[in-house]
Amino acid sequence: MEKRYGILILGTFACAACFLLSACAGPAAEQSSVQPPYDGQTQDADVFIDMPNLRQYGGYTCGTTCVQMVMNWLDPYQADWNLAAYEEELGTNEEAGTPPGSIVSFFEENSVTVTAKENRTTPELASALDQGHPVLLCIQAWAAAEDGYNTQNSDDSDTYLAEGHWVICVGYQKQEPGYVFYFNDPACVGYCMMSEQDLNNRWIDMDTEGNVYDHYGIEITADGKISGDEVEDFIRIQEDLEKISITVETLQLWSERMLATGAIDMDTYQAYKNR
Secondary structure, rough: OOOOOOOOOOOHHHHHOOOOOOEEEOHHHHHHOOOOOOOOOHHHHEEEEOOOOOOHHHHHHHHHHHHHHHHHHHHOOOOOOOOOHHHHOOEOOOEEEEHHHHHHHHHOOOOOEEEEEEOHHHHHHHHHHHHHOOOEEEEEEEOOEEEEEOOOOOOOOOOOOOOOEEEEEEEEEOOOOOOEEEOOOOOOOOOOEEHHEEEEEEEEOOOOOOOEEEOEEEOOOOOOOOOHHHHHHHHHHHHHHHHHHHHHHHHHHHHHHHHOOOOOHHHHHHHOOOO
16 A cells, blocks of 8 residues: 555544554444443543544545644634645645644644654653643554554565554543553544553654654644733733834834935935835
């Protein structure tokens, strides 16, 4: 199968196919004929970020849909574009899907603060969620090899990191012996869940240039709100802007007075201005 970041077109059993050892949380799970190994609802989560849950269309738009979910969560009025508009802005295509760099650049260009890095740990992931920061992850969506996820044998190009997929980690439940994480998965009806061990096994991907992203996550550190500990900074910004505005106005009046009173040689002024 051709490598790309978004790879799944799923039907009503999307969660069972996309998350081979995972389960959908919420009402959709109750109707599934598949017995989920992690049976639970979002209200059971210790931490849960309530983000709009949207479905991808086509086999390569998972990354675009994840960005759409984040932007609608941050600003549901200004960022309510259709998916095609996000595809165009991100440069999403069927061959490459939506590479990490395109997503990071899009967020930065739209004043969304993010922290993107590899080699994240599951405790770091939980810590980000504790701060209200959802995290985009590129993972293996299913096991392409007969014996599981091929994350090691690069000689087998047909299965090595062949099933890349973007999801958003939005919550967790602390269990023994570890975490169970909740995801907004654009190929899943409802919310999906995955054990810490399963996530660690699948948290790796590769782009069409052969760059490997191991435990890579894009943490959304903006929440679109002015929190209590940011009010002082907000007021200081307002005051600085007011000072700048007064300075600009004063300089504008001074320059107009220089011209009006003949305090500047107009021939020289026009010569420099027209160069």
